[in-house]
Amino acid sequence: MTQAVRLAGVAKTYGPVRAVDGIDLSIGRGETVALLGPNGAGKSTTINMLLGLAEPGEGVIEVFGRSPHEAVQAGKVGAMLQESGFAANARVIEIIELARALYKHPLPTAEVLATAELTEVARRRVDKLSGGQTQRIRFAFALAGNPELLLLDEPTVAMDVESRQSFWAAMRRFTATGRTVLFATHYLAEADDYADRVVVMAHGKVIADGSGSEIKKMAGGRTMSFRLNGTGDGLADLPGVTAVEVRGDRILLRCDDSDAAVQALIHSGRAYRDLEITGAGLEAAFLTLTSANGKE
Numbered sequence: 001m002t003q004a005v006r007l008a009g010v011a012k013t014y015g016p017v018r019a020v021d022g023i024d025l026s027i028g029r030g031e032t033v034a035l036l037g038p039n040g041a042g043k044s045t046t047i048n049m050l051l052g053l054a055e056p057g058e059g060v061i062e063v064f065g066r067s068p069h070e071a072v073q074a075g076k077v078g079a080m081l082q083e084s085g086f087a088a089n090a091r092v093i094e095i096i097e098l099a100r101a102l103y104k105h106p107l108p109t110a111e112v113l114a115t116a117e118l119t120e121v122a123r124r125r126v127d128k129l130s131g132g133q134t135q136r137i138r139f140a141f142a143l144a145g146n147p148e149l150l151l152l153d154e155p156t157v158a159m160d161v162e163s164r165q166s167f168w169a170a171m172r173r174f175t176a177t178g179r180t181v182l183f184a185t186h187y188l189a190e191a192d193d194y195a196d197r198v199v200v201m202a203h204g205k206v207i208a209d210g211s212g213s214e215i216k217k218m219a220g221g222r223t224m225s226f227r228l229n230g231t232g233d234g235l236a237d238l239p240g241v242t243a244v245e246v247r248g249d250r251i252l253l254r255c256d257d258s259d260a261a262v263q264a265l266i267h268s269g270r271a272y273r274d275l276e277i278t279g280a281g282l283e284a285a286f287l288t289l290t291s292a293n294g295k296e
Ligand SMILES: Nc1ncnc2c1ncn2[C@@H]1O[C@H](COP(=O)(O)OP(=O)(O)OP(=O)(O)O)[C@@H](O)[C@H]1O
Pocket: 014, 017, 018, 019, 020, 037, 038, 039, 040, 041, 042, 043, 044, 045, 046
């Protein structure tokens, strides 16, 4: 059976910026995949190309074995993009009926409302909805055509915790029916919680691809920082240390084993002060993943 999504050698350039810089990626039918990366990593550009909204400068993109444009025309793809607005005075049900009318084989209205948890507010005007409900209308709009693939660009941005949970509960009901989902996110925790597979992007490239726990392990390094009397020579060679950075009068050691690094620092007899050890955080994790893959 053909893959849901296949990208081979895909690149897209905007002026001097290589927004997507040579991506190979296949997504099987029924997978829920997170595209995780910091701002400007190329996630939106990738999603836009999969929707046929942007043309790749290089490489091949297939969606269910066809061009993105053909797949969208055939009603196989639904999307929730970062910016899409609805007429403020329209009612929820009208928006859903409009979306359904665009497709040959839409889902029944009641099913769209129930899946997106909008049944209670079906007759409410769009401008009277909460932020979370507004996001769920965008979700309802995306699934009304009964697509086999859903592409979601940061679907939970600006949602509070409760709305986020109810959004993902709605998504689970949809994926339980064997559909394929690709969603972009900045949040490692969200990727880990809701995706079967996490594809990490940075600087237009895929720098890691694995299960949430594999990615968390790769991103789970720590940073040790301290002030030092004397030079930092030789610190890079300490066990457990992956990189050394000097920031003002502090030295930062990126560690994949901070216990070993602390022991080694103590035994080295260096005169350090103000030692701090922190979790890597996502930005540092991206740096670690990026340099670990030799792409920087
Ligand atoms: N239409 C465009 N014109 C010029 N540059 C663009 C355009 N679209 C994207 N870029 C640039 O391409 C790079 C990748 O952007 P993209 O929006 O794909 O990243 P992203 O991972 O989705 O980031 P974000 O999380 O901020 O949405 C960025 O440097 C961005 O400024």
